[in-house]
Every structure is written in structure tokens, then in C-alpha cells.
Amino acid sequence: MRIPLNNGGGHIPALGFGTLIPDAAETISATRDALEAGFRHLDCAERYRNEREVGEALQTGLAAWGIAREDVFVTTKLWNNNHRPERVEPAFDASLDRLGLEYLDLYLMHTPFAFQPGDEQDPRDQNGNIIYDNEVTLLDTWRAMESLVDHGRCRAIGPSDITLNELLPIYESARIKPAVVEVESHPYLPETELLEFCKKKGIVFLAFAPLGHGIKPGLLEDPVISRIATQVGKTPAQVLLAWAVQRGTAVLTTPKTLARAKENFDISAIPETALNEISRIQTRQRLNPVVKTGIPGFIPQG
Numbered sequence: 001m002r003i004p005l006n007n008g009g010g011h012i013p014a015l016g017f018g019t020l021i022p023d024a025a026e027t028i029s030a031t032r033d034a035l036e037a038g039f040r041h042l043d044c045a046e047r048y049r050n051e052r053e054v055g056e057a058l059q060t061g062l063a064a065w066g067i068a069r070e071d072v073f074v075t076t077k078l079w080n081n082n083h084r085p086e087r088v089e090p091a092f093d094a095s096l097d098r099l100g101l102e103y104l105d106l107y108l109m110h111t112p113f114a115f116q117p118g119d120e121q122d123p124r125d126q127n128g129n130i131i132y133d134n135e136v137t138l139l140d141t142w143r144a145m146e147s148l149v150d151h152g153r154c155r156a157i158g159p160s161d162i163t164l165n166e167l168l169p170i171y172e173s174a175r176i177k178p179a180v181v182e183v184e185s186h187p188y189l190p191e192t193e194l195l196e197f198c199k200k201k202g203i204v205f206l207a208f209a210p211l212g213h214g215i216k217p218g219l220l221e222d223p224v225i226s227r228i229a230t231q232v233g234k235t236p237a238q239v240l241l242a243w244a245v246q247r248g249t250a251v252l253t254t255p256k257t258l259a260r261a262k263e264n265f266d267i268s269a270i271p272e273t274a275l276n277e278i279s280r281i282q283t284r285q286r287l288n289p290v291v292k293t294g295i296p297g298f299i300p301q302g
């Protein structure tokens, strides 16, 4: 299933494969497996430090299964140390080079937090605190990203790890409106207000950690999810992914084996009653604090 973008003709596959995988060899095998299973949407980031491996797997995958570049939707993200406008295009070029691509389908501002500009991705002071950059605004960075679209380097842009309050001023001032907003979302963090805003404005809401990042105990063992999975003859992961797609979001998941990639790609609609039951789950839990500080929550530090 593909969701239309507000960029004049583009579409994003609702089911995306996330490449936040710390191990290089595992990045290559998992990305190839995801392509083999049918995923045609890859979510990357310079901060994951594995764009080269993803690019390698993508090139072999395209050749092995006769897939055209245009048939794969590729996203990568600008990291916090590159928010200064003059750093945006070089960071973009470096990502493209590592991925071995000529253009990107989507370029995201990874977080709305600017860190000290420079080569250090996590610049810290003597006390170990992150050094932020107060000399650049989100709009400055956004304008530089808009110019990448103007020059045909990427087809759409968007923010990530952003709250509705932070999104509103960018949305208002943007010449090129955000096409996608990528945030953590699952039944324990439905982000309903942000989702409603996105739907109203034609922005695709792209959910990460739909399986609760695989953290146990967690969503995959939730009694409501498990009961529905048994009822519909699907796995808890398939139920969680179906819920996300049926509520109108795109979704990113990170299976690391071919069997799991096939499982996570093989989703089908669950009944309305099941959707409503999941939406009534009362547990509330944010798993990734990146939205509050810009410091990545799921990436090993150092």
C-alpha cells in the first residue's frame, strides 16, 4: 500500500524498513532480507553510521531482484551537528555518496535540536553535557533543505522527533511544506493530536517503534494485542503493524532476519472492533526520549 505525498505526485510505501542497526554486517544482511521480503521503503540516517552498508545492500538487492531505483523509496536524515545552513548541502552530499544514490525521495531533519557545528556528532562539554547551538533556527535549517528540493536533489522534506507545538511555526513559515513527519508512535503513544493535524494538512505521519522497539515486556506481549493476534490468526507484530497502517499512518519496522522481514511485510486488515480495542488501551509510555533533548535514545552512545 502506498500513501500519496503532498509534493505533487509522489507516494510513500506505508510499510518501511528502518536501518537503525548498530552492527555493519547485520545492516547488510537485514537490508537485503527486507528487500527480498518486499519492503520498498528504506529509512536511513547519517547518525546511524551505516549508510555505506545500506547502500551496498541496496545496490546488490536491486541487481539481485531486478528492482529499479525508482521503485524504492529512500529516506535519510540530517543530523544535529549539521543544522547550520552552510552545512546542510555538504551533509546531504555525503549521505548520498555513502548510499551510492543520485537523489533521495525524502530528507528529514532528524531532530529539531541543533548541536555545536563540526564533525563531532555528539559534542559534549567537560561535564558530559551536550553542547547545543543557539545561533541557528529551525527555519534557517529548513530553508537550506527547501533549496535541496528546488535543485532536484531530493523530492520531499520533513522534520522528525518533533512535537505539534514545534511543528506549527515551521509549517506556517515553510515555502515547501513538510511532506512527512517521523515520530515515535504505537498503541502506548498514539500521538492522536499530531496525527489529526497531519491528516488535515496532507502530511504523512510516519511512526517509528511500532513494535515498541522489541523491548520486553512491552507491546508484543500486551494481553489485548496477544488476544487479537490469536483471534485473527496473525502474530502480535503483524497486528501492531496493521493497526498503524489502518489508522492512516506509514510505519517503520526493523526485522533483522528474513523470516521476520517476511512476517512483518505480510500484514492484512484487522476488524474494526479490534482496531477500536487497541485504541482503547490505556497504557502510556514513551520509549525514546530523543524528542526532549535531541540525544538519540536507541543508538548506542560513543
Ligand SMILES: NC(=O)c1ccc[n+]([C@@H]2O[C@H](COP(=O)([O-])OP(=O)(O)OC[C@H]3O[C@@H](n4cnc5c(N)ncnc54)[C@H](OP(=O)(O)O)[C@@H]3O)[C@@H](O)[C@H]2O)c1
Residues within 6 Å of the ligand: 017, 018, 019, 020, 021, 043, 044, 110, 160, 161, 182, 183, 207, 208, 209, 210, 211, 212, 213, 214, 215, 220, 237, 238, 252, 253, 254, 255, 256, 260, 263, 264, 288, 290, 298
Ligand atoms: N527518527 C528517529 O529519531 C528514529 C528513532 C528510532 C527509530 N527510527 C527509525 O524507525 C525504525 C524502526 O524503529 P524500531 O527499531 O524501534 O522498530 P520496531 O520494529 O518497533 O522494533 C524493532 C525490534 O523489534 C523486534 N522485532 C522486529 N520484528 C519482530 C517480530 N516480527 N516479532 C518480534 N519481535 C520483532 C526486533 O528485535 P530483535 O532485536 O530481537 O531482532 C527489533 O530490534 C528504525 O530502524 C529507524 O529507522 C527513527
